[in-house]
Amino acid sequence: MPIKLENVGIAVRNLEAAIDFFTDLGLTVLGRDTVSGEWADTAVGLDGNHVKIAVLQTPDGKGQLELFEYIHPDAIETNPTLPNEIGMHRVAFSVDDIDAALEIAAKHGCHPLRGVATYGDAYKLAYVRGPSGIIVMLAQELNEATSD
Secondary structure, X not given: OOOOOOOEXXXXXXXXXXXHXXXXXXXXXXXXXXEXXXXXXXXXXXXXXXXXXXXXXXXXXXOEEEEEEEEEOOOOOOOOOOOOOOOOOEEEEEXXXXXXXXXXXXXXXXXXXXXXXXXXXXXXXXXXXXXXXXXXXXXXXXXXXXXX
């Protein structure tokens, strides 16, 4: 059976703030909607499920995020995920210029958890606490042209 990744869904406190953050990083909004009804209750497993959603796409056309803000039931606030917690906790993006990406993130009040690390001679990496506490990994591949 062939399988492909459709998207990564992330619940957010403020849909507009999350859209601003991810579009500033280079993603494009493909569509927006408000979703509710019996089919949504069944698919998601929540009675009265009612959300505002936006689907964003990476510039290469291969990756998508589905961001959603709950109208009903009320969103449940939790502590921000820690890197060592079991379960999904981050979304990762390749960037051409990690310093430029970090400047964009900083404009949204989002900063590295600790700093920028270099993984061997392969990558510069940083985990950023993004909107709604989402951990966003930014990775710049190093090569002859960028590792002078």
